[in-house]
Amino acid sequence: MRLLKLSLIVALCALLAWDTTAVQAQPPAAQKPAPKPTGPRKEIPPPEAISLTTKDGVVIHATYYGSTEGKKAIPVVMLPGWERSQNDLTGLAKIMQKEGLAVVTVDLRGHGASKSVQGPNGQVTEIDLDRIRASDFETFVSQDLEAVKSFLMEENNKGNLNIEMLTIIGCDYSAIAALNFAARDWSWPTLPTLKQGQDVKGLVLISPPRTFKGFNANQALKMPVLQNELSIMIIVGEANRTDLTDGKRMFNSLEKFRQKQMENPSDRTVFFATKPNDLSGTALLADPRSNCLKDILFFTKSHLAELQANDPWHDRSTPLK
Secondary structure, eight states: OHHHHHHHHHHHHHHHHHHHHHHHTSOOOOOOOOOOOSSOOOOOOOOEEEEEEOTTSBEEEEEEEOOSSGGGOOEEEEEOOTTOOGGGGHHHHHHHHHTTOEEEEEEOTTBTTBOEEEOTTSOEEEOOGGGOOGGGGHHIIIIIIHHHHHHHHHHHHTTSOOGGGEEEEEETHHHHHHHHHHHHHTTSOOOSSOOOSOOEEEEEEESOOSEETTEEOTTGGGSHHHHHTSEEEEEEETTOHHHHHHHHHHHHHHHHHHGGGOSSGGGOOEEEEEESSOOOHHHHHHOTTTTHHHHHHIIIIIIIHHHGGGSOOOOOOOTTO
């Protein structure tokens, strides 16, 4: 009996050894080859210097960083702060372009290369920022940004971007200009056969002040679309007490109107981000350590991209054209 049990154990061990060898001898499962691209890879277009003449004769200089996303591209207008130049935003704009955004950096009148106005008789006058009055700030909105939007509208009609997802990034005074332009854009009357405005869908406000040399956005912030609907992100340096106070005040005012509409966190349309420094405006936006890029990409490529299904691309050519 003991001999029989020993024989059974030896046979069982041999069987187990054979099974193990058989499993190890199996070839690894063949991996599926990676799918090949369906077409040629689109090359990122080089930056294009553009000049736009406003209706009152000012030449606005800007740089256009075109997108490879075509009709799905979200256009982003980047405005530097007071006495700063679009050149301060070149590095940031190039990274955003690589992420598929259609970016325009702009020197508003009196800034960077946009420092002259041509009169009706051809005479050229230099713009002195020290002599700009509070009433002159409206020209940043009604003249300069309208010219930029006209350029982007042409790009929309070529199929190079979706104008109906227009996003504006403004720093200090230009954050006020961005708010006022959004209000202006949403105030155009709707015509049966032509959509004139309602294209600004997002604002990123870097160190937005309550007022700047008498220029403010008080009336714009009373518009229902800005109070209740428009997606807005505010970014400030938390060690800059003035910026932090002004930014929080604006955020809390907007949040108060929208809290009743939010059923869950994914419904949020107003955001507030602080950075661990005292930088302000363009310096904060352009500082790599502050990493405003992370917030901007979340705002555009995640938050606004989800909303784009409600505003697909349309040819916005006028009937006259």
